[in-house]
Amino acid sequence: MLTLSEIVLALFLIADLALAGASRLKYAIRFVAIQGRMVGVLPVLLWNWEGNGCPGARIWIIAVVNSLVKGVALPMLLEYAVRKARTRRELEPIVSFQMSRFIVFLMAVGGFAIGRLLHVHETIASELAIPVAFTTMGTGLLLICARKKAITQVLGFLVLENGISLFGAGILLEYGIVVELGILLDVFALVFILGIAIFQINRTFASTDTDQLNHLGDTHLMHPHHKHDHVHD
Amino acid sequence: MNILCIILAAILAPLFIGIVNQTKAFFGGRRGPGLFRLYADIRKLLGKSCPRPEHSTWIFDIAQSASLAAVAAAVIVFPWTGGGGLASLVPAALFFYLLAAGRFFTVIGSLDAGNAFEGMGASREVQFSALAELVVFVILGFLVFLAGDISLSGVLSGISPGEWRANVIPLVLVFLAFLAVFLLENCRVPFDDPETHLELTMIHEAMLLDVGGPDLAFALYGAALKFELLAAFLVMMFMPCFGNGWLHVLALFSGIALLSVATGIIESVMARMRFLKSPQTIMGAALVAALAVLIFVCF
Numbered sequence: 001m002l003t004l005s006e007i008v009l010a011l012f013l014i015a016d017l018a019l020a021g022a023s024r025l026k027y028a029i030r031f032v033a034i035q036g037r038m039v040g041v042l043p044v045l046l047w048n049w050e051g052n053g054c055p056g057a058r059i060w061i062i063a064v065v066n067s068l069v070k071g072v073a074l075p076m077l078l079e080y081a082v083r084k085a086r087t088r089r090e091l092e093p094i095v096s097f098q099m100s101r102f103i104v105f106l107m108a109v110g111g112f113a114i115g116r117l118l119h120v121h122e123t124i125a126s127e128l129a130i131p132v133a134f135t136t137m138g139t140g141l142l143l144i145c146a147r148k149k150a151i152t153q154v155l156g157f158l159v160l161e162n163g164i165s166l167f168g169a170g171i172l173l174e175y176g177i178v179v180e181l182g183i184l185l186d187v188f189a190l191v192f193i194l195g196i197a198i199f200q201i202n203r204t205f206a207s208t209d210t211d212q213l214n215h216l217g218d219t220h221l222m223h224p225h226h227k228h229d230h231v232h233d
Numbered sequence: 234m235n236i237l238c239i240i241l242a243a244i245l246a247p248l249f250i251g252i253v254n255q256t257k258a259f260f261g262g263r264r265g266p267g268l269f270r271l272y273a274d275i276r277k278l279l280g281k282s283c284p285r286p287e288h289s290t291w292i293f294d295i296a297q298s299a300s301l302a303a304v305a306a307a308v309i310v311f312p313w314t315g316g317g318g319l320a321s322l323v324p325a326a327l328f329f330y331l332l333a334a335g336r337f338f339t340v341i342g343s344l345d346a347g348n349a350f351e352g353m354g355a356s357r358e359v360q361f362s363a364l365a366e367l368v369v370f371v372i373l374g375f376l377v378f379l380a381g382d383i384s385l386s387g388v389l390s391g392i393s394p395g396e397w398r399a400n401v402i403p404l405v406l407v408f409l410a411f412l413a414v415f416l417l418e419n420c421r422v423p424f425d426d427p428e429t430h431l432e433l434t435m436i437h438e439a440m441l442l443d444v445g446g447p448d449l450a451f452a453l454y455g456a457a458l459k460f461e462l463l464a465a466f467l468v469m470m471f472m473p474c475f476g477n478g479w480l481h482v483l484a485l486f487s488g489i490a491l492l493s494v495a496t497g498i499i500e501s502v503m504a505r506m507r508f509l510k511s512p513q514t515i516m517g518a519a520l521v522a523a524l525a526v527l528i529f530v531c532f
Contacts, residue, residue: 006402007401007402010402010406010528013524014406014521014524017517017520017521017524021513021517097513098513098516101516101517101520102520105520105523105524108524108527109527112527112531115531116531127532128528128532131531
């Protein structure tokens with residue numbers, strides 16, 4: 001039987017595929033924002049309305065805080081960082097977009113297999129929740145590994161976190177909300193710091209390409225391409 | 234009744250192209266060429282003589298007729314009245330292979346003309362249709378799973394409201410994937426713009442540059458038939474079963490008309506996507522279809 005929460009979970013899967021294939025930073029951030037909002041409303045949708053009546057204030061607070069932070073505040077912050085750092089708007093993939101999508105699909109297959117293996121059917125809210133959670137975590141890891149920009153690694157971390165809270169919401173963790181708020185604070189702090197860091201890195205090195213950050217030496221520090229070496233001579 | 238329906242389908246095909254163009258004209262604030270423009274075009278072209286490129290061979294002469302014949306065979310096989318007849322005897326794959334045969338003749342005809350533009354168009358057409366075939370067969374696999382029957386009428390036996398409720402997610406995903414195939418195969422926006430004749434970005438029209446007279450009429454009519462067929466496939470895949478009567482035929486053709494309007498709307502509100510994006514999009518559609526199968530099987 002289909003419920004609203006399952007439609008949201010299916011949209012989550014589509015958003016994972018879209019994220020893996022998104023070639024522009026703007027769209028990638030937008031997809032992450034949509035995912036954030038969906039993760040926010042999910043606890044309300046997964047709530048057993050007939051059995052337990054109207055959910056208490058705790059659920060409502062977590063839903064509102066989660067969707068505001070993950071769906072509005074963090075994406076705005078990221079967009080601000082992109083604008084400030086004046087990075088190129090196109091993502092530079094290490095693994096091609098097509099291949100990334102295919103990998104996400106394979107992760108979905110794996111997610112469904114894991115969903116079968118994990119016997120949590122007593123507490124589970126929806127059969128789709130665990131596969132989708134694992135796929136989302138995988139997508140997050142993929143974004144961290146397979147894209148060059150510093151900001152996509154923040155995005156990947158956010159997606160990974162979305163997957164984790166999806167998992168928590170999906171198996172209806174008892175103390176999930178306390179944990180959840182803790183994680184949220186972590187993520188918020190992290191994105192905040194990274195937002196500033198990216199801006200600073202960009203001001204210093206004129207690029208946020210993580211490949212070039214690999215070989216930070218002392219003399220090349222200001223000029224990763226050795227363009228202006230003669231200035232020092 | 235089956236034969237009557239085939240004749241009806243053959244007569245109505247150019248009308249649906251007219252509906253698409255009229256919808257686009259409405260959104261563009263123009264009066265539009267009218268619903269029956271394509272009929273007039275075909276009549277005009279049939280009265281002309283057939284030009285032929287200097288170095289072409291007999292392949293060029295038969296290409297458009299053979300292509301139309303293959304598509305017409307698909308029209309005859311299609312279960313217009315809903316089940317029964319030829320459609321219960323042939324596998325669903327045959328339907329798509331007949332359409333592919335039509336494409337094959339168009340392609341070799343265009344290669345025979347020896348025009349560089351046509352060669353380019355042929356290469357693109359083949360590339361895209363190879364990708365589209367992947368999506369089509371994933372979707373066919375899904376439908377066979379659902380219906381438990383590989384015949385064309387079995388695959389298109391319709392989906393009852395109960396099944397819709399049980400499998401909404403995979404069905405919607407499959408619908409979106411097939412919609413992408415439908416737009417790609419008919420060279421519609423966002424994959425190709427039917428209005429950009431003689432431009433470097435076109436796929437289908439590039440193959441018809443040297444075709445004129447009755448041959449061009451055949452090609453245009455064949456394209457209209459193909460549009461109608463794929464639209465009918467899409468509609469029958471998802472509409473509930475109305476039995477085998479005229480009610481079914483009525484529902485089918487109004488569904489096709491609705492889909493034509495939807496195509497016109499998509500074409501009015503969307504821009505053609507960047508050429509390099511098209512293969513990516515169609516691969517994405519394949520993955521969406523595969524995801525639908527996955528959810529259907531595991532859920």
